[in-house]
Amino acid sequence: MTADRRLPSLPVGMRPLVSSLFAILAAFVAGGVFLALRGKDPLAAYAILFSRGLGTSYGIVETLIRMAPLLIVAVGLLISLRAGVWNIGIDGQLLVGALFSGVVAAEVVGRVPDPVMWVVAAGAGFLGGVLWAAVPGLLRVRWGLNESITTLMMNYVAINVTAWLVKGPVKDPAVVPPQTTLIPQENRLPDLFGSGVHIGLIGGLVVAALVAVLFRSTVLGFMLDVVGKNRQAAVHAGMPVGRLTILALLLSGGFAGLAGANDVLGVKGLFQGNWNPGYGFAAFALVYLARLNSLWIIPFAYFISFLAIGGEMMARPLAIPTSYVEMLDGLMLLFFAVAVFLERVFAPAVRGGATAAEPNPEVEAGPSPALAGEPLAQGGIGGEPVVIGGRQGR
Amino acid sequence: MNFGDAGLAAFLGAMLAAGLVAAVPLLLASLGEAVAERAGLLNLGIEGMMLAGAFFGFLAGYLTGSAAAGVAAGIVSGLALGLVFGLLAITLQVDQVLVGLAITIFGGGLTAFLYRDIFDRQNPSADVAPATLAIPVLRDLPVVGPALFDRQVLFYAAFALVPLFAFVLARTRFGLDVRAVGEAPFAADAAGIDVARVRYLAIAIGGAMAGFAGAFLAVADLKIFQVGMTVGQGFIALAIAMVGRWNPWRILVAAVLFGMLRSLGNGLQILGVDVRTEFITMLPYVGIMLALVLLAGRTALPAALGVPYARGRR
Numbered sequence: 001m002t003a004d005r006r007l008p009s010l011p012v013g014m015r016p017l018v019s020s021l022f023a024i025l026a027a028f029v030a031g032g033v034f035l036a037l038r039g040k041d042p043l044a045a046y047a048i049l050f051s052r053g054l055g056t057s058y059g060i061v062e063t064l065i066r067m068a069p070l071l072i073v074a075v076g077l078l079i080s081l082r083a084g085v086w087n088i089g090i091d092g093q094l095l096v097g098a099l100f101s102g103v104v105a106a107e108v109v110g111r112v113p114d115p116v117m118w119v120v121a122a123g124a125g126f127l128g129g130v131l132w133a134a135v136p137g138l139l140r141v142r143w144g145l146n147e148s149i150t151t152l153m154m155n156y157v158a159i160n161v162t163a164w165l166v167k168g169p170v171k172d173p174a175v176v177p178p179q180t181t182l183i184p185q186e187n188r189l190p191d192l193f194g195s196g197v198h199i200g201l202i203g204g205l206v207v208a209a210l211v212a213v214l215f216r217s218t219v220l221g222f223m224l225d226v227v228g229k230n231r232q233a234a235v236h237a238g239m240p241v242g243r244l245t246i247l248a249l250l251l252s253g254g255f256a257g258l259a260g261a262n263d264v265l266g267v268k269g270l271f272q273g274n275w276n277p278g279y280g281f282a283a284f285a286l287v288y289l290a291r292l293n294s295l296w297i298i299p300f301a302y303f304i305s306f307l308a309i310g311g312e313m314m315a316r317p318l319a320i321p322t323s324y325v326e327m328l329d330g331l332m333l334l335f336f337a338v339a340v341f342l343e344r345v346f347a348p349a350v351r352g353g354a355t356a357a358e359p360n361p362e363v364e365a366g367p368s369p370a371l372a373g374e375p376l377a378q379g380g381i382g383g384e385p386v387v388i389g390g391r392q393g394r
Numbered sequence: 395m396n397f398g399d400a401g402l403a404a405f406l407g408a409m410l411a412a413g414l415v416a417a418v419p420l421l422l423a424s425l426g427e428a429v430a431e432r433a434g435l436l437n438l439g440i441e442g443m444m445l446a447g448a449f450f451g452f453l454a455g456y457l458t459g460s461a462a463a464g465v466a467a468g469i470v471s472g473l474a475l476g477l478v479f480g481l482l483a484i485t486l487q488v489d490q491v492l493v494g495l496a497i498t499i500f501g502g503g504l505t506a507f508l509y510r511d512i513f514d515r516q517n518p519s520a521d522v523a524p525a526t527l528a529i530p531v532l533r534d535l536p537v538v539g540p541a542l543f544d545r546q547v548l549f550y551a552a553f554a555l556v557p558l559f560a561f562v563l564a565r566t567r568f569g570l571d572v573r574a575v576g577e578a579p580f581a582a583d584a585a586g587i588d589v590a591r592v593r594y595l596a597i598a599i600g601g602a603m604a605g606f607a608g609a610f611l612a613v614a615d616l617k618i619f620q621v622g623m624t625v626g627q628g629f630i631a632l633a634i635a636m637v638g639r640w641n642p643w644r645i646l647v648a649a650v651l652f653g654m655l656r657s658l659g660n661g662l663q664i665l666g667v668d669v670r671t672e673f674i675t676m677l678p679y680v681g682i683m684l685a686l687v688l689l690a691g692r693t694a695l696p697a698a699l700g701v702p703y704a705r706g707r708r
């Protein structure tokens with residue numbers, strides 16, 4: 001790297017974060033202009049945002065609670081984006097997963113020990129997300145349909161299907177509003193040391209750690225990266241590109257469903273019609289700001305969560321609609337795009353001229369087993385089907 | 395239900411009218427998107443552009459009481475976001491899906507923020523009266539008369555754009571350039587076509603048409619704005635452009651079909667058919683996936699769709 005003279009103090013691994021910081025700062029400035037145009041004092045707004053969001057125990061607790069589903073969703077999105085798959089259907093997969101887990105949890109609660117119930121309901125949520133992602137996956141592999149459009153369409157289908165299910169077939173008959181049976185508070189995910197933050201956050205961190213391992217030390221992760229970076233190279237190397245693509249999409253959907261289960265088991269205790277947290281778009285900002293890096297998504301999940309919570313906290317005193325944060329998410333992505341361009345201009349091309357917004361993921365990732373000359377027959381994690389010997393051709 | 399002949403005709407006419415009105419935003423947005431896709435630009439920002447067109451169109455209509463001002467504001471705001479797309483995806487060569495998503499998120503957030511901030515839960519409607527035009531003689535035809543020939547001027551304008559787009563794409567130098575930069579930007583460049591300029595024009599048209607579509611929805615049709623009121627119609631329009639294989643006439647057919655599908659619920663309710671509204675609401679989204687499946691393999695995407703063009707790099 002010859003970029004050393006400009007950023008002498010930053011270790012190489014941290015350098016991509018400069019672009020993210022630029023995107024965040026620029027978005028705050030641009031967002032401040034919108035606030036000023038509406039006759040509000042942006043500095044006062046940001047003062048409240050930061051002081052209450054970062055500096056009050058309520059802000060921190062709420063941020064940590066919101067961080068769990070964001071982190072889990074981001075893990076899924078990371079897998080798909082690293083594999084070059086545009087899963088924009090996070091929100092729909094999350095809804096289906098939440099519905100599945102709400103139904104299953106209500107069914108088994110009280111009959112089994114709570115931890116068993118949590119695991120079963122979380123598994124149901126994951127399964128729901130996988131099933132919902134399987135449709136665009138099938139359409140992509142069987143008919144070659146671009147998943148960015150089909151996953152988007154599946155979001156709207158999910159909203160309607162879950163709304164219908166919760167009004168009829170899986171509705172709690174004992175109450176009027178369309179919702180599944182409420183899980184009693186004492187059976188839900190417990191607090192961490194009485195902090196008010198439920199243990200879903202630990203689940204999120206574990207999932208993030210697993211995906212870091214996946215991309216840093218498994219053949220499966222390596223192959224997903226190759227497919228994402230250079231599909232043709234992956235084909236020529238004999239990797240099962242179609243199956244890897246599907247797998248990335250299914251895992252991505254599964255984690256979105258798991259995030260839905262997290263909210264049902266930890267926060268809401270049920271699935272409600274019209275509930276749609278819409279984490280998907282925020283997760284895109286999150287994952288890109290983290291430069292598709294499996295460890296950086298953890299602090300950025302905290303940051304994006306803090307923005308949402310802080311935005312709610314600043315809404316009331318200053319009469320700033322909470323959708324301001326949504327706009328900020330969009331602005332951060334737009335300026336991130338600019339930053340990626342600036343990076344390309346100011347830093348010499350790394351390898352043969354990067355073409356798109358694909359930043360260099362896992363900058364500090366160790367050598368992959370495949371590169372280190374180890375046999376490729378180790379398989380993936382979690383018993384996922386991995387064709388052994390990625391280079392043996394077909 | 396029991397219709398007399400006159401009642402049945404009125405019902406069918408109303409169904410047809412509702413379907414056609416619902417088709418207009420889809421038609422407008424997908425005509426614009428057809429030009430953009432032909433030029434090699436996959437515009438996922440179309441949803442945000444429609445929302446911007448709807449909000450700023452509504453705002454201008456609300457403030458001035460003029461539907462024309464509303465539509466103009468909608469077109470301009472869509473155009474502005476189109477140019478942002480162009481700047482990022484054409485000049486800066488950032489991935490088009492990322493740029494499109496960013497614009498959709500930004501457009502949704504911006505319009506929600508401004509609407510809630512300005513109108514603070516009052517949810518007013520714009521007091522606009524878009525000009526209407528009743529075509530003599532034709533308007534007296536049974537069933538189709540009132541549905542087709544006694545409508546707003548904007549309604550006719552939308553359908554009149556179909557032959558215009560067909561002509562421009564198929565028979566003008568600009569249309570040829572658009573197709574050239576979408577299929578073979580290197581060859582087009584070598585032939586002296588300014589690839590970036592053609593693509594900018596294409597996305598400007600795409601953005602303006604998306605803004606027009608949003609403005610039609612908010613100003614001409616509903617006369618209100620709602621947060622997220624486009625509910626994915628932008629994405630459907632994007633798919634309609636593909637289903638119609640970038641041919642304005644086929645796009646017209648597809649848009650009308652999906653417009654009918656969107657307004658089917660009301661008709662069934664009037665008929666007293668007991669169908670869950672959720673199933674009706676999701677029909678267009680399921681339908682567009684089915685349509686894409688049916689046409690899969692028979693439609694070749696423009697070769698350079700989604701690929702940024704940089705001179706001297708292949």
